Amino acid sequence: MTHLKIERIDTTRLDIDLKQPITMSFGVVRSINVILVRMRDQDGLEGLGEATVLGGPFWGGESAEAVQATIEAYLKPLLLGTKVQGIGALSQNLTRFVRGNAAARNAVETAALDLIGRRSGRSASEILGGAVRSTIPVAWTLSTGSAEGDIEEGERAYAEQGHRRFKLKIRRSSSNEDVARSIRIIEAFRGRAAVIADVNQGWDEVAANRYLPRLQEAGLEGIEQPLPAGDIDAAARLSQRYGIEIIADEALTGPDSAFRIAAKRAATSFGLKPNRDGGPTATQAIAAIAAASGLGIYGGTMLETSLGTIASAHLYATIDELRLGSELFGPLRIVEDIASEPFKLVDGELIVPSGPGLGFSLDEDRVAFLARKANE
Template identity: 40%
Template structure:
C-alpha cells in the first residue's frame, strides 16, 4: 500500500519541572509529530523534539514543519513505505541538511512499513539485541539539595542509577562544587556524568576537569563549542575521564571526523541529529570501528519519539554509556494510549507493531499549535 498523505504537527507539551540547560531552561517542550497514511488508511507515526527554539541546534520546530510540508512530503507521496531506503535517498538528493525533518519523516514511514507487516520496527534494522537498556536521569533543578533529594528518590525506586548534571550555566567553579557535593551524597551507588553543552573554553575546561575526574565523575559531555575539534582532541588526550561529543556529532560525516581526529573518545547518538534511523546505525558503525564509546542520547522526546530512539538503540551491539531516554518521565502528559516502561534502572524496549506506541489523536489535537 502506497503513501497517500503526510501530516505534520508542532506541539507544546507541559513538563513536570523546569529543566535547566546551559543555553535554555525548558518549561514547556516543543515536539514535532509526523503522520503518514497509506491508501488503506493505515497510519505511521513518529516524533522529534527540539530544545529551546534555535538555541540548541539549527532545526527549529517551525522550520521542520514548513520544510516537510513544502519540500519533503511531495517526494514521499505515491511511494511504497518498505522502500524507505530509496525514498530517503531521493529526499537526500533534493533536500540538503534538515536532519530533524528527515528523521521524523523516515521514522513515520518505517512505523507504517512495519505496521503493514505486523512487526516491530526494529525487525527492519536487523532485530533487537537488547530487551532493555540502562537509562540516566538528568538532575537539572539548579539546586544542590533538591538534586540530591531527587537522586536518592530515583535510587530508592530503582528507576535510575546514572545521573547527568547540566553544568554549562553560571559560575564554572560553583558548578564543579555542586557536582562534587552530589557525587559525595550518592557515593558508589550511582554513576555521575556532566554535560557542559559547549559552554566552556579550553582554559575553563582545564581548570574544572581535574577536580571532576578526581571526584569520580565518569564522563564529560561536550565541554567545548561544537566547532572546536582541536580543543576537544587535546582534552581527550590529556585526561583519563571520557570526553563525549554531542553537539559536534551532528551527522555521519561529523562522527567520522571526530573519530579521525580523536576530538572526543565517545559519541552521543540521536536519531534527529543523524537525520534518521538508517544514518543513526551508520554513525554507530563508524564509532564502533573507531573504538569510540556510544551513548543513546535524547532531545527530550515524549513517549512516541522515545520509542523510536529506544528501538533503534536496541539494535546496536554496545552502548557503553547506556542511554538517557528519560523523556516520557519529564512530561506531564502523553500523546500515546500506552506508556514506555521503566524497571530496574532500565528502559524496556517497546515491541511492535511499528514502534509499539498507539497515538491518541485527541491529545495531538489538544497540544497542537493553532494553524496545524
C-alpha cells in the same frame, strides 16, 4: 506483499511544558515543541514519527516552525505517491533532496519505519537489523538548581525508578559552583550510581582544563560537549589528556561529522540523537563509526514524548555495546504525553515494545487537545 505507496502525510504542532525546567549552559528549557508526522499508505495504514526541538532553534538550529515548513513544502511533495523500497532507500532519497533539517527528516523517516513495520508485522528494531537487547538502561538528569535538591531528587530516582546513572547540567555563567555541586553529587552516589555532566558547548579549552582535573579526581564518568561544536582539535586534546569519557553531542550532525571526530579522536564516546542526526538510518551509521573506531555510545534524547523515545529505543536496541546506557527519560519529564498507554520504566530500564512497527499508539484526545493549545 505489495509495495508501500505513500498516499498522505500530515503534520501537527504540539507544545508541551516540562514538569520542571532544565537549566542548560545557554539558558533554561521550559518546554518542547513537537511536530507529529502521520504517514498513510494506500490501504489506510498509518505510521507515526516525531520531530522535537527544545523550545526554540538555539540548541540545534531547527525550530518547530522550520521543521513543519520543511516537511510540508519539500518532503511531502517528494514522497506523496511514491513507492517505498525500504528504509535505507527512503533515507537516501530524503538526504539527497534535503540537506540539514535533521529533525524534519527524522520525523518523516521514523513515520515510514513505523508504517513499513505495521504493513509487514515486523518491529522497527527488526527492520533496523534486529534487537540485541530487549531493555535499555536509562539515566536521569538532575536539575533542581542546588546540590541538596539534586541529591534528594537523585535518591528518589535511585530508589523509586531505579536509575543508576545521573546527568548534570553545567551553566557557563556559574561553572565554578556547578562543578562544586557536581562533586557533592558524585560523592553522594559513589559506588551506587555513575555521574556524567553536560556543558552544552559552554566552556573553552582553558575553562575545560581548569575544571576537568577536579571532576576527574572526584570520579566523574564523563563530560558531554564541553567545548563549542566546531572545536574538534581542542576536543581531541581533552580526549587524550583526561581519563574520563569525552562525549560528543552538538558536534555530531550526521555520519560525516562522526567520521571526522573519530578520525581525530576528538571524543571517546558518541551521544546519539536521531533528531540531531537526521533519522534512524543516519544514527545507525554514526553508531557503526563509533563501533569501528573503538568509541563508546550513549543513547541520547531530545526529551521526546513516548513516540520519539520508543523510536529511539528500537534503534538503540540494535546496538551491541551501549557503553554509557541511555537517557531515554523524556516522557517522564513532560507535563502531558501523547501515548495511549503510560510510559514504562522498570528498575531503571526501558522495555522496548515488540511492535509491529514502533509498537506505539496515540492518545488521539490528548493530541487534539495539545494541537488546539499550540494553535491558540
